[in-house]
Amino acid sequence: MRVSHEQLEVRTNGKGTYEITDKVQEKVDNSKMKNGVVTVFVQHTSCSLTTMENAAPAARRDVERFLEKLVPENADYEHDDEGPDDMPSHIRMVLTRTSETIPIVDGKMQIGTWQGIFLFEHRRAQHRRRVHITIMGE
Amino acid sequence: MRVSHEQLEVRTNGKGTYEITDKVQEKVDNSKMKNGVVTVFVQHTSCSLTTMENAAPAARRDVERFLEKLVPENADYEHDDEGPDDMPSHIRMVLTRTSETIPIVDGKMQIGTWQGIFLFEHRRAQHRRRVHITIMGE
Amino acid sequence: MRVSHEQLEVRTNGKGTYEITDKVQEKVDNSKMKNGVVTVFVQHTSCSLTTMENAAPAARRDVERFLEKLVPENADYEHDDEGPDDMPSHIRMVLTRTSETIPIVDGKMQIGTWQGIFLFEHRRAQHRRRVHITIMGE
Numbered sequence: 001m002r003v004s005h006e007q008l009e010v011r012t013n014g015k016g017t018y019e020i021t022d023k024v025q026e027k028v029d030n031s032k033m034k035n036g037v038v039t040v041f042v043q044h045t046s047c048s049l050t051t052m053e054n055a056a057p058a059a060r061r062d063v064e065r066f067l068e069k070l071v072p073e074n075a076d077y078e079h080d081d082e083g084p085d086d087m088p089s090h091i092r093m094v095l096t097r098t099s100e101t102i103p104i105v106d107g108k109m110q111i112g113t114w115q116g117i118f119l120f121e122h123r124r125a126q127h128r129r130r131v132h133i134t135i136m137g138e
Numbered sequence: 139m140r141v142s143h144e145q146l147e148v149r150t151n152g153k154g155t156y157e158i159t160d161k162v163q164e165k166v167d168n169s170k171m172k173n174g175v176v177t178v179f180v181q182h183t184s185c186s187l188t189t190m191e192n193a194a195p196a197a198r199r200d201v202e203r204f205l206e207k208l209v210p211e212n213a214d215y216e217h218d219d220e221g222p223d224d225m226p227s228h229i230r231m232v233l234t235r236t237s238e239t240i241p242i243v244d245g246k247m248q249i250g251t252w253q254g255i256f257l258f259e260h261r262r263a264q265h266r267r268r269v270h271i272t273i274m275g276e
Numbered sequence: 277m278r279v280s281h282e283q284l285e286v287r288t289n290g291k292g293t294y295e296i297t298d299k300v301q302e303k304v305d306n307s308k309m310k311n312g313v314v315t316v317f318v319q320h321t322s323c324s325l326t327t328m329e330n331a332a333p334a335a336r337r338d339v340e341r342f343l344e345k346l347v348p349e350n351a352d353y354e355h356d357d358e359g360p361d362d363m364p365s366h367i368r369m370v371l372t373r374t375s376e377t378i379p380i381v382d383g384k385m386q387i388g389t390w391q392g393i394f395l396f397e398h399r400r401a402q403h404r405r406r407v408h409i410t411i412m413g414e
Contacts, residue, residue: 001139001274001277003312003413005381036141037177037272039313039377043388045329051236053183053228058217065216066209066229071342078341079334090329091342094372096232098327098391101177101239101377103272105143110270112181115236132386134313134379136274136277136412137141139277139412174279175315175410189374191321191366196355203354204347204367234370239315239377241410243281248408250319253374274412275279 004031006133012121017052017060021116025109027133034107036137040117041099043130046089047121048096054116067092089122096120104137142169144271150259155190155198159254163247165271172245174275178255179237181268184227185259186234192254205230227260234258242275277414280307284407288397293328293336297392301385303409310383312413316393317375319406322365323397324372330392343368365398372396380413
């Protein structure tokens with residue numbers, strides 16, 4: 001058994017979901033690990049890392065619209081010095097996830113047919129998001 | 139240290155919470171692993187996998203009713219070709235969880251007295267849900 | 277590769293966020309593990325364990341106020357025998373998280389600059405919360 005660490009930079013261009021499934025699988029391939037788990041961890045508090053429906057972009061747009069309405073920009077937030085999209089981004093992160101741990105068998109991530117791994121950006125501006133990938137196994 | 143993979147099929151019969159704590163512990167028992175962690179990962183995007191209060195069914199019914207109201211079936215979703223319960227199921231999955239990682243000591247999962255592991259079904263129809271269980275340790 | 281288990285008791289004094297980042301890092305230090313992951317798991321269903329913005333207390337107060345409004349105490353819950361703050365606490369736990377798994381490199385948790393690990397207490401009364409910490413690696 002061993003541990004392999006990888007870094008992924010995801011450039012985001014405004015609010016939305018950015019699929020990184022293939023890039024994470026590539027890191028698993030590089031590690032030559034055949035059997036274990038991979039933990040995908042985003043090192044920020046204003047975006048999320050989560051599995052989502054990967055076949056229908058409309059489904060992801062519905063998720064985005066739902067969160068836009070549930071956690072609106074123009075509520076009366078105490079913390080508002082970084083713009084109207086800042087505080088909602090922290091709340092959306094708490095309501096979703098920061099990491100996923102996914103099984104690996106025969107070198108392949110064991111996600112379901114319709115599952116993808118997504119960086120969910122909650123800020124309007126462009127960002128470079130750091131995703132840490134840890135592969136443990138053999 | 140080693141890795142052990144197991145599969146669990148959970149048959150669901152409509153929306154609701156289905157406890158799988160004992161079945162997961164059984165898989166840990168089978169693995170003979172005494173010390174490590176178990177990752178329980180559901181391979182779908184229209185149901186969730188999460189810990190919950192396991193003693194009071196009324197508490198879980200309240201959770202279900204809350205999510206039914208928070209993410210209603212009859213909102214104006216763009217993605218609606220698989221029925222009114224489809225899009226809410228994807229949103230509920232994003233708002234809850236897809237996996238839990240639980241410590242194992244002396245062969246037993248270290249969950250709290252009132253914690254159980256639940257498959258949280260968000261669809262109305264019957265489904266066979268695949269849960270992947272990865273045990274890592276010694 | 278090996279596994280190291282640690283326990284942390286967090287005394288809470290009413291609803292709010294309690295940072296435990298340094299205490300978790302201390303446990304990682306004690307384990308002498310340089311390379312792997314740490315899983316921080318709270319053994320309760322009426323509080324949460326989650327990463328959050330750690331620099332601005334106002335941002336955390338906004339998160340707390342948002343959840344107070346989203347999951348109010350005085351809704352018509354079926355499960356209400358343990359007081360008005362009991363059922364909302366279970367719902368908030370389901371909407372947030374029970375554990376985080378964080379990479380370790382060179383003995384240090386690889387969290388982002390603004391990320392902290394928090395025990396998020398949802399009950400009014402004082403509690404002693406048990407957090408199980410599992411470090412796996414080498």
